[in-house]
Amino acid sequence: MHLYRDKIFPMMMKKNIGKKSILELRKKILSDAKGEILEIGIGEGTNLTLYPEHVDQITAVDNYIRKIDSSNINVNLIFASADFLPFDDNSFDTVVSTFVLCSVENLRKVLAEIYRVLKPGGQFVFLEHGKAKDKLTSMIQNMFNPFYNIFAYGCNINRQYKYEMVQCGFQLLKFECEKADIYPRVLTGYVYTGKVNKPEKMEKFDE
Numbered sequence: 001m002h003l004y005r006d007k008i009f010p011m012m013m014k015k016n017i018g019k020k021s022i023l024e025l026r027k028k029i030l031s032d033a034k035g036e037i038l039e040i041g042i043g044e045g046t047n048l049t050l051y052p053e054h055v056d057q058i059t060a061v062d063n064y065i066r067k068i069d070s071s072n073i074n075v076n077l078i079f080a081s082a083d084f085l086p087f088d089d090n091s092f093d094t095v096v097s098t099f100v101l102c103s104v105e106n107l108r109k110v111l112a113e114i115y116r117v118l119k120p121g122g123q124f125v126f127l128e129h130g131k132a133k134d135k136l137t138s139m140i141q142n143m144f145n146p147f148y149n150i151f152a153y154g155c156n157i158n159r160q161y162k163y164e165m166v167q168c169g170f171q172l173l174k175f176e177c178e179k180a181d182i183y184p185r186v187l188t189g190y191v192y193t194g195k196v197n198k199p200e201k202m203e204k205f206d207e
Helices: 002-016 020-030 107-117 135-151 161-167
Strands: 037-040 057-062 074-079 092-098 118-129 171-179 190-197
Touching: 020 092, 020 118, 020 190, 037 107, 092 107, 107 118, 107 161, 118 161, 161 171, 161 190
Parallel strands: 037 057, 037 092, 057 074, 092 118
Antiparallel strands: 118 190, 171 190
16 A cells, blocks of 8 residues: 555656646746745645746745755745644745645635735635536536545545635636646546735635
């Protein structure tokens, strides 16, 4: 089982979400990154070569520290969970998440933490796979999610991000859904890209 968890599954995922079409989507959302940047769930650093040229330093958190691919970006890497970020309120201009929100245990709590550490007017840019728009596919996703969750170590295939983001106080700036070349397509091939921001006028959020 450890062979699958430590070697086979990570290799499958890296190949799946490292495809050229997915890298283009990563680059698309990262083009908006600016100011003080926090990346949640940096993994091996797949995004580091895709940031705009003006980005030379970021802060990153992950709950599983591993070797990060080399790049020209200086990374302040911190061992931490996304649902308890070790930063003061209003610390960052940009927060980045790519294929992370699908696997967090408490999505609302993580989004609330992202909201908290963003400066007023700050932005959260993301690339995540989630629930399909058509009813038949979403029904299939709901049916298989408990099994996929075990197979993929906590990954959920039926999350609805827009509703949760709005509930946490974010303003939607961009929010797009498209089919992507992620296997198995019927379960994980619906990806969401976008940008939301924390309003300049602070709003209270109650969990």
